[in-house]
Amino acid sequence: MKFRVPIHLKAIITMIVAIFVYSVIVPAISAPIPGQLYGWYIIATVIAILVYISSTEASWEEFVSPFRALLLGRTALTKPLRIAAFIAVPLICGWYFSSWASGTVSPPGGLRVIHPTPPGSVTFKGTRMKLKDIPTNPLREHEHEADLAKNTEEGKRIxxxxxxxxxxxxxxxxxxxAxxxxxxxxxxxxxxxxxxxxESFLxxxxxxxxxxxxxxxxxxxxxxxxxxxxxSDKxxxxxxxxxxxxxxxDPRTWGDEDHGGGH
Ligand code: HEC
Incomplete structure (x- = not known):
């Protein structure tokens, strides 16, 4: 007698081969397939398999008969199986969609620099400013000294x-x-x-x-x-x-980089 591969096995093998091609072969020879496109490829593959299965009456019958037996639940085996399937399938679907919808929490990868080196100069509203050339807050300079209290008060409002x-x-x-x-x-x-x-870093x-x-x-x-x-800059x-x-x-100044802030 010639051995016939059961239709379900054919379907499963085709699916595995397709997934292998999409997720291993294609990325190896060109580039990984983007997630959404990958989804479409899988859907297209499933449709192709179903078209093949339903191409003859006999193969379709072979494919659906176990499902029919399960749903009818007429034997001592299929009856408890049907109950189990009717409990398990909704649970699996519910678990899958709830974990998919709630997303996952993952820690940020890698080390991050909290106080990075500032750029040498920045453009502020189109004007170039050299940060190194600003040793201290310009509002502390002599000509603004009389307004120091007023400027600080204004800063508090801001x-x-x-x-x-x-x-x-x-x-x-x-x-x-926060x-x-x-x-x-x-x-x-x-x-x-x-x-x-x-202050210029700030x-x-x-x-x-x-x-x-x-x-x-x-x-x-x-x-x-x-x-x-x-x-505004002011x-x-x-x-x-x-x-x-x-x-x-007190703020640091460019001169006392070695000893920290503090009075
Ligand atoms: C929406 C929330 C939010 C608001 C509003 C906000 N900040 Fe921040 N700020 C942050 C966060 C978050 C950080 C820490 C991450 C970072 O350094 O960017 C930060 C960092 C900073 C730092 C850097 C401190 C350091 O040690 O490197 C300064 C300076 C600062 N903020 C000043 C201000 C000032 C001044 C204002 C108001 C004009 C302000 N922030 C308004 C969220 C905010």
């Missing part, structure tokens, strides 16, 4: 209009929105953030926000907004004045 939602009213980084963000908003009261930084970070971080700080999704779009210098007025540390 802070409470724009920043405290994330950086908190005590500047501790635990504002109303829990929603990873990385968390910077805690300005800690010795590890702006106490270590120069100007750069505030002006360019998360999107302006260089590649060594990725991958992370900093929620820090690009304040250049909302504040307002940014004012808010920086306020930040150092409100915390017990």
């Amino acid at each position: 802070y409470y209009e724009n920043c405290f939602y994330c950086h908190a009213d005590d500047l501790g980084g635990n504002g109303h929105f 829990k929603g963000f990873n990385p968390a908003p910077a805690n300005f009261q800690s010795t590890g953030t702006i106490a270590q930084l120069t 100007f750069w970070r505030i002006a360019k926000g998360g999107p302006g971080l260089p590649t060594e700080s990725t991958p992370w999704d900093s929620a820090m907004p690009v304040w250049e779009d909302y504040l 307002e940014i210098w004012q808010v920086i004045l306020y930040l150092y007025d409100a915390i017990p540390y």
Whole structure:
């Protein structure tokens, strides 16, 4: 007697070969197939297999008969199997779709640089600024000294209009929105953030926000907004004045890079 390959085995082997070709052979000889296209290839393969199976009455009958037997549940074997299938299939579908819909939480890969090297110069609203040439907040310079209190007060207003939602009213980084963000908003009261930084570094970070971080700080999704779009350069210098007025540390200056901030 000639051995006939059962139709179900044919279908399964065809499917395995197709998946192997799509996910191993094609990527090896050209490029990986994009996810959505891959889905379409699988659907097309399933349709092709079904067309083949239904091409003759006999093969179709062979293919559906076990399913029919299961659904009818007339024998001692198929009856309990039918119950098991009717419980298992909805459970598997439910589990699959709920895990698919809820997504997965994965930690960010790689190390990220929290205080990256600032660029030598930045363009602020079209004007080029050399950060190294700005040793300190211009509003601390002699000609603005009389207005220092006023500028600091103005910086406080800017802070409470724009920043405290994330950086908190005590500047501790635990504002109303803070829990929603990873990385968390910077805690300005800690010795590890702006106490270590120069005012021009702050100007750069505030002006360019998360999107302006260089590649060594990725991958992370900093929620820090690009304040250049909302504040003038004077307002940014004012808010920086306020930040150092409100915390017990002085900004770093280019000269004292070796010893940290602090009084
Ligand atoms: C939507 C939330 C959000 C708001 C509003 C926000 N920030 Fe931030 N900020 C962050 C996050 C998150 C970080 C930490 C990640 C990073 O460094 O980009 C951060 C970081 C910073 C840093 C860098 C500190 C460091 O140690 O490197 C400074 C400076 C800063 N923010 C200033 C401000 C100022 C000033 C304002 C208001 C004008 C402001 N932020 C408003 C979310 C926010």
